Amino acid sequence: xxxxxxxxxxxxxxxxxxxxxxxxxxxxxxxxxxxxxxxxxxxxxxxxxxxxxxxxxxxxxxxxxxxxxxxxxxxxxxxxxxxxxxxxxxxxxxxxxxxxxxxxxxxxxxxxxxxxxxxxxxxxxxxxxxxxxxxxxxxxxxxxxxxxxxxxxxxxxxxxxxxxxxxxxxxxxxxxxxxxxxxxxxxxxxxxxxxxxxxxxxxxxxxxxxxxxxxxxxxxxxxxxxxxxxxxxxxxxxxxxxxxxxxxxxxxxxxxxxxxxxxxxxxxxxxxxxxxxxxxxxxxxxxxxxxxxxxxxxxx
Numbered sequence: 001x002x003x004x005x006x007x008x009x010x011x012x013x014x015x016x017x018x019x020x021x022x023x024x025x026x027x028x029x030x031x032x033x034x035x036x037x038x039x040x041x042x043x044x045x046x047x048x049x050x051x052x053x054x055x056x057x058x059x060x061x062x063x064x065x066x067x068x069x070x071x072x073x074x075x076x077x078x079x080x081x082x083x084x085x086x087x088x089x090x091x092x093x094x095x096x097x098x099x100x101x102x103x104x105x106x107x108x109x110x111x112x113x114x115x116x117x118x119x120x121x122x123x124x125x126x127x128x129x130x131x132x133x134x135x136x137x138x139x140x141x142x143x144x145x146x147x148x149x150x151x152x153x154x155x156x157x158x159x160x161x162x163x164x165x166x167x168x169x170x171x172x173x174x175x176x177x178x179x180x181x182x183x184x185x186x187x188x189x190x191x192x193x194x195x196x197x198x199x200x201x202x203x204x205x206x207x208x209x210x211x212x213x214x215x216x217x218x219x220x221x222x223x224x225x226x227x228x229x230x231x232x233x234x235x236x237x238x239x240x241x242x243x244x245x246x247x248x249x250x251x252x253x254x255x256x257x258x259x260x261x262x263x264x265x266x267x268x269x270x271x272x273x274x275x276x277x278x279x280x281x282x283x284x285x286x287x288x289x290x291x292x293x294x295x296x297x298x299x300x
Contacts, residue, residue, distance in 0.1 A: 008287040015291045016066040018051050022080075036063045036258070039070070048081040098122050098130065119212075121163035123186075131172065133160030139174055141189070155182050155191040162212035166219040175211035179226055181233070200228055200246070212253075216277070217260040225254040230263065232280055243280040 007013055018039065027049075029042040041049040051070040055062040064070070074080070098120040115136035123129035128145040139160055141151035153174075162175035165186070172184040179197040184190065197211065212225040224231045227250040232243055250268040256277065257264065263275040270288030275281060 004282040005284045006287070007284065007290050010290055013286065013290055014066045016069060018072070019069055020049065020072055022047070022049065022072070032064060037061070038073075039064060046082050118159050119161050119163050121165060124165050124167045131163050131165075133163055133174065135159045137176065139163070139172075139184075151189045153184055153189060153191070155184075155194065156180060161210040162225075164213040164215050164222060166215050166222070168219055173213045173215075173222055175213050175224060177209060177211065179209070179211050181211070181213065181224055197224060197226055197229070197231060199226070214254070214256055216256055217258065223254065223256065223263065225251060227251050230254055230265065230275070230280070232277070245275060245280045245282070 023045075025047065026044040027041045028044050031040050032038070033040060033050075038050055038052045041051075043049060050073040052073050053059055053062045053064055053068060053070045056068075059065060059068050115134045115138075117132045118135050119133035121131045123131060123141070128143055129150070130142050130144060132140040132142050134140060137154070137156040137158060137160065139153035139156075140149050141153070142148070143150050156174065156176045157180060158176040158178040160174055160176050162173075164173050165171070166173070167186075170186045172186050174182045174184065176182075179199055181195050181197065182191055183193040185192050209227045213222055214225065215222045221232055221234045224233060228247060230245045230247075230251065247265075247267065249271075252266045252268055254263055254265040256262070261277055262283075263277050263280075265273040265275060267273060270292065272286040272288075272291075273282055274284040274286070276283050
């Protein structure tokens with residue numbers, strides 16, 4: 001019987017702790033730059049941190065790698081890129097950020113006057129347009145350059161927590177806290193389809209649970225991520241689910257690999273699961289003890 005590989009010891013993998021000379025603060029959001037040569041983080045105190053891998057003989061590409069430590073970037077002025085959260089309660093925020101496709105700027109949200117923004121996604125054809133999911137169940141298409149709302153999409157029944165574009169198909173997929181998925185046409189900005197994920201009956205529905213959506217690299221299908229499951233949707237008009245993977249421990253985040261062949265999942269206990277994307281099955285599980293230093297080693 002085939003069983004997934006279990007990684008429980010540091011000797012079973014290669015890892016790298018990113019150097020950081022700044023005040024150690026909890027990281028609440030993390031993403032790669034689109035070029036793959038940097039990692040961008042959003043800290044609990046609203047400071048952005050950027051690590052870059054530079055081109056050299058050992059890393060001619062250059063890409064993120066555990067073989068070479070990156071450098072944390074700091075502006076020449078010494079003024080860190082920080083969000084203004086003086087009027088926000090950081091214990092009651094839904095932090096979000098998105099990176100434009102040319103890595104030129106980020107858009108970040110902590111908590112604004114109600115209704116608050118709950119998720120962000122840049123519109124790929126135009127870096128000046130960003131989709132903003134709102135706590136009042138609407139989606140705003142916002143022009144950053146002109147500081148104006150160009151479209152307001154209404155159709156969700158609960159706050160919007162996930163947004164993903166498929167430009168070639170002229171589609172926007174959104175998701176809400178009630179596990180409803182909606183598909184919008186990006187020409188008419190009309191809703192063309194919607195569906196609720198099937199949630200397990202034996203588990204209490206968490207009204208605050210986020211549902212996120214991600215397209216695979218070639219945009220042929222998308223993945224819906226809920227704390228209870230990952231579902232691959234093959235046809236988002238007829239809603240033909242290709243397959244689903246259920247979690248006994250809450251799923252926190254999931255993302256496709258760059259080639260779309262794997263899915264990396266972070267679960268509530270700090271472990272990382274690696275799934276095959278097709279067919280959807282677990283191939284490796286990394287225990288948090290394998291990459292997180294023990295208290296004893298951290299002190300020494």
